[in-house]
Amino acid sequence: MAIIGLxxxxxxxxxxxxxTMEEAVVGYHLYPRSKYIQWQGDKNQLTYLxxxxxxxxxxxxxxxxxxxxxxxxxxxxxxxxxxxxxxxxLDDNTLVIARQGSIYHIDVAKKQVKQKFTFPxxxxxxxxxxxxxxxxxxxxNNLYYMDERGxxxxxxxxxxxxxxxxxVVSRNEFGITGGIFWSPDGKKLGFYRKDESQVTNFPLLDxxxxxxxxxxxxxxxxxxxxxxxxxxxYDIASAKTTFLDANDFGREQYLTGLTWAPExxxxxIQVLNRGQNHMRLxxxxxxxxxxxxxxxxxxxxxxxxxxxxxxxxxxNPKQFIYSTNNRDGFMNLYLHxxxxxxxxxxxxxxxxxxxxxxxxxxxxxxxxNKDSYFSEKDVxxxxxxxxxxxxxxGCFSPKPFLKEKRIGAEIFIGCxxxxxxxxxxxxxxxxxx
Numbered sequence: 001m002a003i004i005g006l007x008x009x010x011x012x013x014x015x016x017x018x019x020t021m022e023e024a025v026v027g028y029h030l031y032p033r034s035k036y037i038q039w040q041g042d043k044n045q046l047t048y049l050x051x052x053x054x055x056x057x058x059x060x061x062x063x064x065x066x067x068x069x070x071x072x073x074x075x076x077x078x079x080x081x082x083x084x085x086x087x088x089x090l091d092d093n094t095l096v097i098a099r100q101g102s103i104y105h106i107d108v109a110k111k112q113v114k115q116k117f118t119f120p121x122x123x124x125x126x127x128x129x130x131x132x133x134x135x136x137x138x139x140x141n142n143l144y145y146m147d148e149r150g151x152x153x154x155x156x157x158x159x160x161x162x163x164x165x166x167x168v169v170s171r172n173e174f175g176i177t178g179g180i181f182w183s184p185d186g187k188k189l190g191f192y193r194k195d196e197s198q199v200t201n202f203p204l205l206d207x208x209x210x211x212x213x214x215x216x217x218x219x220x221x222x223x224x225x226x227x228x229x230x231x232x233x234y235d236i237a238s239a240k241t242t243f244l245d246a247n248d249f250g251r252e253q254y255l256t257g258l259t260w261a262p263e264x265x266x267x268x269i270q271v272l273n274r275g276q277n278h279m280r281l282x283x284x285x286x287x288x289x290x291x292x293x294x295x296x297x298x299x300x301x302x303x304x305x306x307x308x309x310x311x312x313x314x315x316n317p318k319q320f321i322y323s324t325n326n327r328d329g330f331m332n333l334y335l336h337x338x339x340x341x342x343x344x345x346x347x348x349x350x351x352x353x354x355x356x357x358x359x360x361x362x363x364x365x366x367x368x369n370k371d372s373y374f375s376e377k378d379v380x381x382x383x384x385x386x387x388x389x390x391x392x393x394g395c396f397s398p399k400p401f402l403k404e405k406r407i408g409a410e411i412f413i414g415c416x417x418x419x420x421x422x423x424x425x426x427x428x429x430x431x432x433x
Contacts, residue, residue, distance in 0.1 A: 004304070007215050010353065023164065030144070035049070036048060036049060036086060037049050038087070038088065038089060039089070040056060040067075040089055040092060041090070041091040041092035041094075042092055043092050043095070044058065044059045044060060045057065045059065046059065047067065047087075047089070049083075049084050050104070051342075052066050052069060053066055053067070053068055053070050053071075053072070053073070053084055054066070054067045054068040054069075054073075054084055054095075054108075055067065067108050068084075068095070068106075068108055068111065069081065070082070070084055072111055073097075074114060075086040075111075076106060076111060076112060077097075077104065077113075079099070081415045085097055085098075085099060086098075090105060090130070093107060093108055093109050094106065094107065094108075094114060095108050098126075101118060101119050101121065101123065102116055102117060102118045103116070103117045103119075103120065103126060104116050115133075115148070117135055117146055117150065118142075118150065119135075119137055119146065120139060120152065122139045122140065123137045123138070123139055123144075124137065124138050124139070125137055125138045125166060125167060125178065125179065125180060127178065127180040128180065128182075129182035129186040129189075130182075130186070131182070131184060131185050131186030131187075132147075132182070132185075132186025132187065132229050132236070132337075133147075133148040133186075134146060134147050134148060134182075134186065136155070136166065136180045136182065136191075137166075138165065138166045138167055138179075138180075140161070141158060141161055141163060141165060141167075142154070142155070142157060142158060142165055142166075142232075143155040143156045143165040143166035143180070143189075145189060145236075152396045153239070153297075155189065155234050155241070156191075156193070156232075156241075158360055160197070161194060162196045162197040162218075163193065163194075163195055163196075163197075164193070164194050164196065165179075165191055165193050165232075166179045166180050166191045166192065167179040167192065167194075168192075168253035169192045169194045169227065169229045169255075170203075170227070170229065170254050170256070171220075173256075174254055174256040174257075174270075174306050174307060174430060174431070175256055175257065175270065175306065175307040175309075176256055179191055179192035181258050181260065183260050183264040183286070184260055184262055184263075184264050185234050185264040186236075187235070187237065187264065188233055188234065188235055188236065188264060188286055189233070189234040189236065190231060190232070190233050190234075190258060190260070190267060190286075191231070191232050191234065192226065192229060192230075192231060192232075192255070193229070193230045193231070193232050193243070194229050194230075195225045195227060195228040195229075195230075196227045197423070198225040198226075198228070199220050199224075199225060199226065199227050200217040200218075200219065200220075200221060200224060200225070201216040201217070201218065201219075202216065202217050202218070202219035202221075203215070203216055204216070204217055214273075222367065225252075226252045226274065228246045228251040228252065229251075229253070229254070229255050230243050230244070230246070231243065231244045231246060231255055231267070231269065232244075232253075233267065233286050233287075233289065235287075242287065242288065242289040243289055244267060244269070244284045244289045244291075245284070245289050245290055245291050246269060246271055246282065246284070246291075248273070248280050248282070249272075249273035249274065249278070250274075252274045253271060253272060253273055253274060253372075254271070254272040254273075254274070254276075255269050255270075255271060255272075255309065256269070256270050256271065256272065256306050257270035257281075257306050257307075257309040259309035259310040259312075259320075260286075260311060261286075261312070261317070261338075262312050262314075262317040263317065264286065265285070265286055265287070266283055266284065266285065266286060266292065267283070267284045267286050268281065268283050268284075268295075268309070268310055269281075269282050269284065270282075270284070270306040270309075272304060272306060276303050276304060276305070277299065277300050277301070277302065277303055277304055278297065278299050278300075278304065279297065279298040279299075279304045279306055280296075280297050281294065281295045281296055281297070281298075281322075281337075281340065282294050282295070283295060290329045293339070293340070294340075295336070295338075295339065295340025296336075296340045297344075298324060298326045298327075299326075300326055304324075304326050305325060305326075306324070307323065307331070308323050310322055318337055318338050319336065319337050319338070319343065320334060320335075320337075320338070321333050321334070321335060321346065322334045322335075322336050322337055323337075323353070325352070328345075328348075329350070330349070330350055330351055330352050330353070331347070331352040331353055332345065332346070332347045332348070332353055333345075333346040333347045333353055334346060337395065343413065366423065370419050371396065376426075396422045
C-alpha cells in the first residue's frame with residue numbers, strides 16, 4: 001500500500017524570530033508549501049506539476065518522467081497557456097482538462113485529444129458518466145446532458161427560478177456535495193430538485209462594485225419555511241423522469257447519502273426529518289419510484305448525522321458498508337446486507353473512522369483525536385502511519401503492494417478483507433494535498 005501525503009506543521013515554541021507586521025500579513029514566503037498530486041489512473045505512479053510540466057513518478061522505483069510539457073499541451077489545445085492547469089485522470093492514459101467552456105480528454109501517450117466536450121454558455125456542475133461516456137450539467141436552474149457526439153438534451157425545463165434542478169440542496173449539510181448522480185450503467189440520471197418558493201430572501205452585500213450592491217439569496221432561517229427537496233430519476237432511453245416516493249417526514253426533510261445499487265435498478269436514500277433526530281434508510285425502485293423497503297432506522301435524543309452513502313462490496317453486491325456515529329458514540333463502520341440485516345460491526349474503536357469508495361479497494365484510517373492507523377484484524381493492532389500531530393492529508397494508491405500479513409486464517413493487507421475483497425479508504429478521492 002502506498003500513500004502520499006502532506007503535513008503542515010507549526011511549532012510556535014520553536015519560532016525564534018519576531019515577525020514584522022508586513023511578514024505577518026503578507027509574508028507569502030512563510031506559507032506552507034503544498035502540491036496538487038494525483039495517482040495516474042490505476043497505476044502505482046503519482047503525478048504532479050513541476051516547472052517542466054506534468055510529471056510522473058513511480059512509487060516502487062522512484063523514477064521520474066515528464067508526461068506532458070506546457071508547450072505540448074498548448075499544441076494539443078491550440079492555446080497559449082503560461083502554466084499547466086489543474087487536471088484529473090479518467091484512466092491510466094487519459095488526462096482530463098477543463099478550459100474555456102470545454103472539457104478535453106487527452107491521450108498522454110499519443111499527445112492528442114481523444115474527445116472534446118464543448119458546453120453551452122453558463123454550463124456548470126459538469127458530471128461525467130464513464131459507462132455512458134456522457135456529461136450531465138446545469139444551466140441556471142435546469143438540468144441537461146450531452147452525449148458522446150456532443151449533442152445536448154434537456155432533462156428539466158422549469159421556468160420558475162424557485163425550482164432548482166441538479167444542484168446542491170440543504171446547504172451542503174449531511175455530506176451533500178452535489179446534485180447529479182449517474183447510475184453505474186450510465187442509463188439513468190438521478191438528480192435533486194428543490195422548491196425554494198416558500199424560503200425567505202436574505203440580502204448579501206457585494207463589495208466588488210464601487211458602491212456595493214445588495215444581492216438576494218434564498219436562506220431558510222431557523223423556525224421558518226425550508227426548501228422542499230425531491231429526487232428525480234431520468235431514463236435516457238425513454239426521456240422520462242420519475243420522482244421517488246420519499247415522503248417519510250413531510251416535504252421539509254433531508255434526502256442524503258444517495259447510493260445506486262450496483263445493478264442500477266434500485267436507489268438507496270437516507271431520509272432525515274427536519275428535527276434531525278430520526279433517519280430511515282430506504283430502498284426505492286428506480287423505474288417506478290416506489291418505496292421497496294425501509295432497511296433500518298436511526299433515532300437519537302440529540303442528533304442523527306448521516307455523512308456518507310453506502311459502499312457495496314464489489315465481490316458481493318448483496319452487502320454494503322454503512323457509516324454512522326449514532327450507535328457507539330463515534331463514526332464507525334458496519335456491514336449490512338441489502339435487506340438491512342446487520343452482519344457485523346467492522347470497526348470497534350473510540351475514534352472516528354473515515355473512508356471513501358473510490359477504487360475497488362479501501363483502507364480504514366482512524367482519525368479524530370488519535371493518530372492515523374492502518375487497521376488489521378483489530379484497529380488497536382494496526383500499524384501507525386503518522387508520528388506527529390497536525391494537519392495532514394493524503395491518498396492511497398489504487399493498487400496496494402504491501403506484503404501480505406496472515407492473521408489466523410485470514411490475510412490482511414493494510415487492514416480489512418471482506419468477501420475476498422481488500423478494503424481501503426481515504427477522505428479525498430481526488431488526492432489534492
